[in-house]
Structures are given as C-alpha cells and as structure tokens.
Amino acid sequence: MRSKAKYLFYVLAAVLVWLFVSTLDAEALVEHYHKMGWHFYGVMAISLLAYTFATLGWLFCLDQLMQWSQFKPYFLARLVGEIFSTINPTGILAGDALKIHLLTHKGEARHKVVESVTVSRVLLWVSFVLVLIVTLVLFSSGKMASTVVFLLLSSALVAAAVLLLVILFHPKTYIYRAIQKLQAKGQWAWLEQRLPQLLAYNNNTVLIWQNHRQKLLIAIGLFGIHYLLGALEFQYILWSLSIDIEFSMAVYLEVATSFLRSVMAFIPGQVGVEEYGNKYFLSMLGITDDKIWMTVSIIRRLRQVLWLTVAIISYFWYFRASPSTSFHNAKNFTDGRLVH
Numbered sequence: 314m315r316s317k318a319k320y321l322f323y324v325l326a327a328v329l330v331w332l333f334v335s336t337l338d339a340e341a342l343v344e345h346y347h348k349m350g351w352h353f354y355g356v357m358a359i360s361l362l363a364y365t366f367a368t369l370g371w372l373f374c375l376d377q378l379m380q381w382s383q384f385k386p387y388f389l390a391r392l393v394g395e396i397f398s399t400i401n402p403t404g405i406l407a408g409d410a411l412k413i414h415l416l417t418h419k420g421e422a423r424h425k426v427v428e429s430v431t432v433s434r435v436l437l438w439v440s441f442v443l444v445l446i447v448t449l450v451l452f453s454s455g456k457m458a459s460t461v462v463f464l465l466l467s468s469a470l471v472a473a474a475v476l477l478l479v480i481l482f483h484p485k486t487y488i489y490r491a492i493q494k495l496q497a498k499g500q501w502a503w504l505e506q507r508l509p510q511l512l513a514y515n516n517n518t519v520l521i522w523q524n525h526r527q528k529l530l531i532a533i534g535l536f537g538i539h540y541l542l543g544a545l546e547f548q549y550i551l552w553s554l555s556i557d558i559e560f561s562m563a564v565y566l567e568v569a570t571s572f573l574r575s576v577m578a579f580i581p582g583q584v585g586v587e588e589y590g591n592k593y594f595l596s597m598l599g600i601t602d603d604k605i606w607m608t609v610s611i612i613r614r615l616r617q618v619l620w621l622t623v624a625i626i627s628y629f630w631y632f633r634a635s636p637s638t639s640f641h642n643a644k645n646f647t648d649g650r651l652v653h
Contacts, residue, residue, distance in 0.1 A: 349612060352553035356546060356616055363542035364392060370535035373528045374432040374521070375425065389627045390415045396624040409434060415632045431514045432521055435481065436529065440536035441571065442477060446470045448564050482522040489515040543567040550609050551600075562598055569594045587613065
C-alpha cells in the first residue's frame with residue numbers, strides 16, 4: 314500500500330510540474346532572457362543568497378549546535394520543499410511534509426526535523442510581519458505631513474511587533490489557547506484532532522525560546538534578510554530595465570506580492586496571481602508600462618523554472634540515493650559559540 318502511495322505521489326508531482334511549465338511561454342522566456350543578458354545571472358545570485366540565508370535561519374531553529382555538514386542536506390531539502398509547495402495546491406503543508414520526509418530519509422531524527430520545520434515556519438511568519446511593519450513605517454513616512462502622527466503610528470506598529478513576540482513565546486501558550494477556543498466555538502472535528510499536536514508545537518516553541526533565545530533572534534534576523542533579498546531582486550530587475558526605485562519601495566513590492574502568493578497558495582504555481590500581482594503593485598508605484606510588469610514577471614518565472622530544475626535534479630541525485638548516517642554521528646560540531 315505504501316509503495317502504491319509513493320508512486321501515486323510521483324505521478325501527482327509530475328502532473329503538477331507539467332501543468333506549471335505548460336502555462337509558460339517558452340519563446341517569451343528566451344526573448345526576455347536575452348534582453349536582460351548578463352543581468353539575469355545577478356537575479357540568480359540574489360535568489361541563491363536568499364535561499365542561503367533562509368537555510369541558515371532554519372538551522373538556527375534546531376535544538377542543538379549547528380553543524381556545517383547539515384547545510385547541504387537542509388539547503389537542498391528546503392529548495393525541493395519550497396519549490397514543491399509552489400506547484401502543489403496544498404502549499405506549505407505539502408512542502409514542509411516533503412522536507413520532513415527527505416531529511417528523515419537522510420538519517421535525521423524525525424522529531425527534531427518536525428520541531429525545526431515548525432519553529433522555522435513560525436519564525437518566517439514573524440519575520441514577515443516585522444518586515445511588513447518596517448515597510449509600513451517607511452511607506453508612511455513620506456505620506457504624513459504631521460511628525461507627531463507618524464511617530465504615534467510607528468510606536469503603535471513597534472508595540473504590535475513586541476506584543477506578537479510576547480504572545481508567541483509566552484509560557485501560557487496563548488496561541489494554543491486561542492485556537493482551542495476557536496475550535497470550541499466552531500466544533501470542527503478536524504481541528505480538534507490536531508489540538509494535541511498544536512499544543513506540542515506551542516510548547517516546543519516556548520522551550521526553545523527559553524533555552525535558545527539568542528539563536529531564535531538570530532533566526533528571525535536571517536529570515537528577515539531573506540525577505541530583504543527578495544526586495545533587492547525586484548530592485549535589481551527594475552534597475553536592469555533602466556527604472557530606479559528606492560529600496561523601501563522594493564520592500565513594499567516583495568511584502569505585497571509575498572502576501573498575495575500566500576493567500577492564493579491553493580493555485581498551483583500561483584499561475585496568473587504572480588503576473589497580475591506584479592502589474593497591480595507596480596502600478597501603485599507609478600510604473601504602468603505593460604512591457605515592464607510582463608518582463609519582471611517573466612524573469613521571475615524563468616528564475617523559478619531554473620530552481621525547479623535544480624530541485625528535481627537534487628531530489629533524484631541526492632535524496633533518492635541510499636540513506637545517510639545520522640548527522641548527529643558527525644564529529645564536526647561547533648565549539649559551543651554562536652558564531653557560525
């Protein structure tokens with residue numbers, strides 16, 4: 314039965330990849346690739362840095378000292394999982410489940426992987442909210458004539474960020490309690506079944522915060538840099554098209570499009586969502602030329618296709634090989650300092 318389910322998974326993944334790729338205009342991809350020339354390598358380099366910082370953030374979520382030998386499997390697992398989540402209607406659920414499966418197959422302890430995936434996902438959301446708050450502050454700074462109103466708004470947003478961290482990591486597990494009350498009112502059986510697991514996740518997050526607060530703060534910072542690099546990609550692509558925008562506006566584009574992709578994650582590949590999201594949010598910055606938003610969308614799609622290719626190769630070359638020995642058996646631990 315498990316063997317049949319495995320092959321069914323392969324078929325489903327292949328179908329989703331085909332549906333994603335079939336929506337792309339190959340001639341347009343090639344045309345815009347040549348139009349950007351060597352600048353496209355800069356786009357790939359920026360996205361590689363973003364994946365690297367996100368992977369480092371994930372490694373800091375482990376309840377142990379980071380080993381450099383873990384970077385390769387975690388980087389590739391994150392790449393495969395995140396790419397799969399973009400072409401699967403269940404989004405991050407499928408992507409995170411795949412990360413857990415791949416790393417367990419390579420010898421990592423399952424409970425440790427599950428814990429780190431959960432904590433890293435929560436911290437990704439936290440870092441996104443923090444970047445969003447910074448974006449709102451920067452975006453409103455030039456829109457408000459009154460300095461007093463601006464300072465009040467900024468203070469309120471910073472207070473909201475601090476409150477978010479307090480609620481998330483408080484020993485009284487406020488997140489779990491809120492979901493428990495929601496379930497009691499809605500009487501959802503599917504949510505009731507997951508309450509023990511949610512409590513365990515919330516407890517794990519609190520314990521890691523109490524024991525490794527410095528590591529989690531570093532992780533939040535690394536995830537924040539990951540989002541800022543996404544903004545740098547927007548700014549770089551527009552710069553290569555002879556359009557200069559401030560970095561704060563590029564952060565606005567990254568935050569807005571990331572939020573839209575998350576909301577519409579049930580659409581495989583967010584086909585159409587990415588493109589028209591770029592059109593709408595660029596128009597809000599006064600960039601209304603159709604050629605510009607189409608070029609930005611196609612370049613980002615081409616980058617996505619290339620990483621999809623790397624993810625497929627990584628899956629069959631690295632993760633389908635014989636399972637490795639556990640990373641915990643390796644002897645190259647750090648010396649105990651949080652300098653990696």
